[in-house]
Each structure stands twice: as structure tokens, then as C-alpha cells.
Amino acid sequence: MKVVIINSGSSSIKYQLIDMPENAVICSGMIDRIGLETSNLTYVTDSIKVQETLPIANHKIGLEKIAQLLMDDKVGVIKSTSEIQAVGHRVVHGGSSFTKTVVITEEVKEKIRQLFDLAPLHNPANLEGINVAEEIFNTAQQVAVFDTAFHQTIPVVAHKYALPNYLLTENKIRLYGFHGTSHKYVSENAIHYLTQNSVTKGSNIITIHLGNGCSMTSVKDGKSIDHTLGFGPMNGLIMGTRSGDVDQSVIFYLVNSLGYSLDDVNTMLQKQSGMLGLTGFSDLRDIEANAENGNVECQLALDMNAYRIKKYIGAYTAVLNGLDAIVFTAGIGENSSYIRKLVCTDMDYFGLELDHAKNEVRSKEIREINTPDSRTKILVIPTNEEIEIANQVYELLLS
Template sequence: MKIVIINSGSSSIKYQLIDMPVNEVICSGMIDRIGLESSNLSYVTDSVKIEESLPIANHKIGLKKIAQLLMDEKIGVIKSTKEIQAVGHRVVHGGSAFSNTVIINEEIKAKIKQLIELAPLHNPANLEGIIVAEEIFADARQIAVFDTAFHQTIPVVAHKYAVPNFLLTENKVRVYGFHGTSHKYVSENAIQFLKANGVEDTSKIITIHLGNGCSMTAIKDGKSIDHTLGFGPMNGLIMGTRCGDVDQSVIFYLVKTLGYTVDEVNTMLQKQSGMLGLTGYSDLRDIESNAEKGNADCQLALAMNAYRIKKFIGSYTAVLNGLDAIVFTAGIGENSSYIRKLVCTDMDYFGLELDQAKNEIRSKEMREINTPSSKTKILVIPTNEEIEIANQVYNLLLN
């Protein structure tokens, strides 16, 4: 069964064509920096590797470019869209309506659209991906896999807010959690890796997903028990354009005293804050480059970013009552040795000892970057949300 996986992020599209159930990746690639002056595109098969920079204004243009490459006469991997039996879509927010993978119909699309207010940077891109895929792969089943599903195991003591009870019972206001496919994938791989390397206790793990969007999950016995993102994907860690945790009083001050409208505040906190608000750049590669050149704003922003991560490591170690391993993943977590170093510095109390040489190695392989004497394992595990989505799509259609 050939399945196309479309993972539309806030500023990127990752895609893979996978032959199931053997998990053979026929083609893979991504487009990032969507909406900026110059976007990056990659397209990789066994015999072809293309990397180019070109303007991609929005997700619709990006998805159509991907489809053209898949069916290109010279470098394509399919002759017709009829070869594709299913398209799996990552959808960020499923609210209380979705706790499982579902086949997409008009009712499902309407519910995803209703949830846009809870994930304004993501659900619109996810829905656009579905609509475009329905046009391009008209004969395929369209399947939605929700980021929130993995976090359904978060107990009520962690997912309930200290607000009037009716907001949960009637309006479903609670912590939902996000990046679930990523956290599920890397945590399962971490447990397998640790056991294969003779580690007996793998019950207490913190996964750290760092990209344009960022989140951390406390995982006990393979299940999510707490998570940094909540009702929407805006709180917790400092992100590319999102503020992360902020005192609610700031919002009231912006509206009542400074005269901002609610919509203006929402735009500010979602699209103009985070690393962009602190430095003028949303891409960490630009921020690290300028920090190395002495840019004080960039240096401070990186320190703030790592400081926030360290705070949650401490918090989640308390929740887990111990710590066996931390896992870095996603674009920044996998590639930024600088961020990993900042996070792991002065963390001796938690048993974290970073091997500086191992940390500097760039690799697409799962690896351990702690010293031999480190009590807590430090892992870098490339996430593969597409494989996780493909497995869920295949299992749904199989049953």
C-alpha cells in the first residue's frame, strides 16, 4: 500500500511516500521557510537528491510543487495519482472531538475548521493540505492523525485548569497537548534504544521537541503524563514566533491600558513574539549565526530559550519522581549542538553530563551524547512523524 504523508507545519511541509507495511520510504523531502523571501525545498529518492531555494508564498503552492515532483517524467516516483491508496495528514488540534485517527469526510473537515481558533498557526495549514490533497489524489482515502491524541493519557490533576468547573465539563477547556506523533515516536524509540544498550530502567523520560514550535513531555511507562503546551499550542517554551508562558496580566494590560484589541494581542503573541520578537529572526540558524557575531539580543534569546527548557526539566523530574533519560528531537533539537549544550550545562543535580565531542557530531542517526559516567542518558533521536502517521493510517485501513 502506497501512502503519501503530508505534515504541514506553521512554516514548513514535510512529506514522504511510504510503502506499507514494510515502512519503505520511496521518496521524502520538505519545504521550510514558507512565506519568507526564499524557501528551501528538498526532494530525495534512492537515485535523486534535489535541494533548491525558491519563493514559496504559502502551503497551497508548496503542496502543488511537491505533487509535481512526485509525478515528474524524469525524477518522479509515480506515474499517476491512482497509485496512491491513502494520504495521511498530520492535524495539530483535535480538541475533545478526536482522540483517534479518522477517515476524513466533510464533517471531519468542518470540525477541524472549527478548531482553527485553538491552533491558528497550524490547523489552517493542515486543512489546506487536506483540501489540496483531495484535488491531487482524488482516488485516495484521506486520513487525519491528530497531535493531541497521544496526550489523552495526561491525568486530570495535570490537564485540568484551576478555573470554574463548567469550563471543563461544558466547554472542554483543558490541556490537550501537541506534537503527539513526534513525542510518541521518539519516546518509543528511546525505550527500545536504551533497553538494547543494557539500560534496565526506562520508565521516566522527558522528550524535548524543538522546532519552530516547541514542547516537552513527561513520559512515564511509555505514556504522556504532562506536557508544556495546553489548550492551544502557544504556552510553555519560547518558540519561533510564539511567546510561550506569559503572565495573563500582561494581556489585560495590553488591552485595557495600552489600547490593543484582542485580535492584535493574539497576533502579537502568536506571530510576533518568541525568538522573532526577541531578535528580529524566527529561524534559529539565523539567530545562532548572529549570536556568534556578537549580537547581544540573539545571545540573550538563546540563553532565555535554554533557561525555559531547564525549568521544565526540573519540573517534570519532580512529576516523574526521577529521570532516566532526556531526548532532544525535531529540527532544532536534532541539529543545534549550541542549544543542547546550553540546556545541559549546570545540570549535575539531575545527573546530566554532556559529552562535548559527541554533542558536536552531526548525524541523522539515533545517538547517545552523554558521558559514560552520566547518571541520566542524553539522547538525540531524529523524529519521524511521517512513519508514525503511516503506521496509524495503515492500521486504521487494515481494520
């Protein structure tokens, strides 16, 4: 079964064509910096690598470009879209409607649309990906895999807000959690790695997903028990354009005293805050480069970013009542040795001892970057949400 996986992020599209059930990747690639004049496109097979820098205004244009490459006379890997049996889509917010992977119907699409307000940077892009894929791969089964599903195991003591009870029972307002596909994939790989190396059973793990969107999950015995993102993907860590945690009274002050509309505040918190609001840049590569050249605002933003992560490591170690490993993953977590260094500095109380030489090594494999004496393992595990999605799609369609 040939399965195309489409993973639309807030400013990126990752994609893979996978032959199942062997998990054999036929081609893969991504488009990042969507919406900028300098969007980057990569397309990789066993024998070909295409890299382009070009303006890609939105996700629809990006997906159409990907489809063109898949069927290109020179670099393509399929002759016809009829070769694709299924398309698996990452969908960020499933609300209370979706707790597992589903075949996409008009009803499913409408429910995804109804959740736009809860994930305005993601669900619209996810739905657009579905609509475009239905046009291009019109003989394939379209399947949705929800980021919120992995976090259904979070207990009520953690997922319920201290609001009037009816808001949970009647309106389903609660912590849902996000990046679940990534957290599930890397936590399972971490547990396998730790067990195989006779280190520990990996009972208590904190997974740290750092990209344009960021989140952390406390994982106990393979299950998510707490998570930094909540009802929508806004709170918790400092992100590319999202503020993360902010005192709610700030919102009322902006509206009641400074004259902002609620739409203005929503736009600010979603699209104008985070690292962009602090520095003028949303891409961490730009921020690190400017900080290295002496930009004080960029350096402060990096320090604030790491400080917030450290706070949650402390909180989640308490929730887990112990810590076997922390896991860095996703674009920033896997590639920014500087952020990892900032996070792991002065964390010896938690048993974290960073090996600075190992931290600088780049690899596509699971690796330890802690010293031999570190009580807690520090792992870098490349996430592969596409493989995780493909496995769930294959299992659903065979069931």
C-alpha cells in the same frame, strides 16, 4: 499500499511517500521557510536529490510543487496519482472531538475548521493540505492523525485548569497537548534503545521537541503524563514566533491600558513574539549566526530559550519522581549542538553530563551524547512523524 504523508507545520511541509507495511520510504523531502522569498525545497529518492531555493508564499503552492515533483517525467516516482492508496495528514488540534486516527469526511473537515482558533498557525494549514490533497490524489483515502491524541493519557490533575468546573465539563477547556506524533515516536524509540542496551527500562523520560514550535513531554512507562503546551499551542517554551509562558495579566494590561485589541494581542503572541520578537529572526540558524558575530540580543534570546527548557526539566523530573533520559528531537533539537550545550550546562544535579565531542557529531541514528559517568542518558533521536503517521493510517485502513 503506497501512502503519501503530509506534515504541514506552521512554516514548513514535510512529506514522504511510503510503501506499507514495510515502512519503505520511496521518496521524502520538505519545504521550510514558507512565506519567505528564500523558501528551501528538498526532494530525495534513492538515486536523486533535488534542492531549490525559491519563494513559496503559502502551503497550497508548496503542496502543488511537491505533487509536480512526485509525477515529474525525470525525477518522479509515480506515473499517476491513482498509484496512491492513502494520504495521511498530520492535524495539530483534535480538541475533544478526536482522540484517535480517523478517515476524513466533510464532517471531520468541519470540526477541524471549528478548531482554527485553538491552533491558528496549524489547523488552517492542515486543512488546506487536506483540501489540496483531495484534489490531487482524488482516488486515495484521506486520513487524519491528530497531535493531541498521544496526550489523552495526561491525568486530570495535570490537564485540568484551576477555572470554574463547568468550563471543563461543558466547554471542554483543558490541556490537550501537541506534537504528540513526534513525542510518541521518539519516546517509544528511546524506551526500546534503553531496554536493548540494558541501561534501564526507560520508565522516566522527558522528550524535548524543538523546532519553530517547541514542546516538552514527561513520559512515564510509555505514556504522556504532562506537557508544556495546553489548550492551544502557545504556552510553555519560547518558540519561533510564539511567546510561550506569559503572565496573563500582561494581556489585560495590553488591552485595558495600552489600547491593543484582542486581535492585536493574539497576533502578537502567535506571530510576533518568541525568538522573532526578541531578535528580529524566527529561524534559529540566523539567530545562532548573529549571536556568534556578537549580536547581544540574539545571545540573550538563546540563553532565555535554554533557561526555559531547564525549568521544565526540573519540573518534570519532580512529576516523574526520577529521570532516566532526556531526548532532543525535531529540527533544532536534532541539529543545534549549541542549544543542547546550553540546556545541559550546570545540570549535574539531575545527572546530566554532556560529552562535548559527541554533542558535535551529526547523525541520522539514535545516539547518546552524554559522558560514560552521566547518571541520566542524553539522547538525540531524529523524529519521524511521517513513519508514525503511516503506521497509524495503515492500521486504521486494515482494521
